[in-house]
Amino acid sequence: MANENIKVLHLIDSGGLYGAEKMLLALVSEQIKHGIEPMIFSVGEPGIGPKPLEVEASRSGLPVTPWRMKPGFNLMEALKIMRWATDHDYSLLHSHGYKFDILFGLLPIKIRGLPIISTVHGYVKAKFPRKIWFYELLDRIALRSVDHVIFVRKGMELDVGSLCRSSVIPNGISLEQKTHNASLSSDIQGFISNHNKLIVAVGRLSKEKGFDVLVNAFAMLTENHSDVGLVIAGEGQDRQRIEELVENLRLPKNVSIPGYVSNIPELLDEADALVIPSFTEGLPMVLLEAMQARCPVVATSVGGIPEVLDYGNAGFLIPRGDPVALFRELAELLETTEQIEPKINHAFHRLVAEYSAEAMSLSYKKIYSEILDN
Numbered sequence: 001m002a003n004e005n006i007k008v009l010h011l012i013d014s015g016g017l018y019g020a021e022k023m024l025l026a027l028v029s030e031q032i033k034h035g036i037e038p039m040i041f042s043v044g045e046p047g048i049g050p051k052p053l054e055v056e057a058s059r060s061g062l063p064v065t066p067w068r069m070k071p072g073f074n075l076m077e078a079l080k081i082m083r084w085a086t087d088h089d090y091s092l093l094h095s096h097g098y099k100f101d102i103l104f105g106l107l108p109i110k111i112r113g114l115p116i117i118s119t120v121h122g123y124v125k126a127k128f129p130r131k132i133w134f135y136e137l138l139d140r141i142a143l144r145s146v147d148h149v150i151f152v153r154k155g156m157e158l159d160v161g162s163l164c165r166s167s168v169i170p171n172g173i174s175l176e177q178k179t180h181n182a183s184l185s186s187d188i189q190g191f192i193s194n195h196n197k198l199i200v201a202v203g204r205l206s207k208e209k210g211f212d213v214l215v216n217a218f219a220m221l222t223e224n225h226s227d228v229g230l231v232i233a234g235e236g237q238d239r240q241r242i243e244e245l246v247e248n249l250r251l252p253k254n255v256s257i258p259g260y261v262s263n264i265p266e267l268l269d270e271a272d273a274l275v276i277p278s279f280t281e282g283l284p285m286v287l288l289e290a291m292q293a294r295c296p297v298v299a300t301s302v303g304g305i306p307e308v309l310d311y312g313n314a315g316f317l318i319p320r321g322d323p324v325a326l327f328r329e330l331a332e333l334l335e336t337t338e339q340i341e342p343k344i345n346h347a348f349h350r351l352v353a354e355y356s357a358e359a360m361s362l363s364y365k366k367i368y369s370e371i372l373d374n
Helices: 019-033 050-058 073-087 097-104 131-142 186-193 211-221 240-249 262-268 285-292 324-336 340-354 357-374
Strands: 007-012 037-044 064-068 092-096 118-119 148-151 166-168 197-202 229-232 255-259 273-276 297-301 317-318
Touching: 019 037, 019 050, 019 285, 019 357, 037 050, 050 131, 064 340, 073 092, 073 097, 092 097, 092 357, 097 118, 097 131, 118 357, 148 273, 186 229, 186 255, 197 211, 197 262, 211 229, 211 240, 211 324, 229 262, 229 324, 240 255, 240 340, 262 285, 273 285, 273 324, 297 324, 317 324
Parallel strands: 007 037, 007 092, 037 064, 092 118, 118 148, 148 166, 197 229, 197 273, 229 255, 273 297, 297 317
Antiparallel strands: none
């Protein structure tokens, strides 16, 4: 099928502007350049205002359709979305998240009508009987019925089980030089100016992201580095617990939790290190953003992180859940700079060679074409 005839409806119900959302924005931007007609179909609950993904897509001039529906296993709404897609002549559906894997993957192909592929960005790996555990179980079942499954790193297929149609396509980032889309808030700028060194962490404030481990490690660090500041950028259900930990460790002057930050690249430009303390990851986009900003990375050795950081040659790897190891790595990074320059240069060259948005887009285009030509 000719590229100009491929119309892709990207389905996502996002909670912020984090890894999956940034990957999608980069992918859509590149797909337009390659003659594909993509649409970001952004779903949310009734009554909510514009989502960060919708705002950023509009600001960037990318096609986006907001859609509001009741949460849960809403089959009637799934059928409405399917009718909308066929009425607008879309060639296939591209799911980003378990919600649409389940809604459309479990539909019989005669009802679904359009082929569907799914990108698995990662699993929380929740424990029974949490609700998310049940959703992840349904997702693994639904993925056996979609036309093709994409994993963002090698090894993720082990979380899902045997699939007959799957590929690995690493996340990519645009390599074009861009001006920052917004200035940092005055509060963040003031916090940065009050500290000689800056450590940054980015992500949803949820338990699997390991921010409590980071705060405990940072408390040890400030005993001999009182001039260091820590910014944890993100929102989530774990916010109160992290704030209470900061208060209990007497760190309010050294730790800022500003919530959602719209311009992470500018924040990384100010940082002396990005820390990714996660217990589980796919391939975090903030890692690629740090490599592009030439910001040193200290990260747990989970998910796709070790491969991207060339097993420590392009960054600093630590065990997950170990605040002492994290403290020691940060202390060494702040006190000795000899290792930093070779690592960040190696990281940048790896980014250009293997993790560009263009390469990601071309890989997806090949899969779209194979599906539509069958």
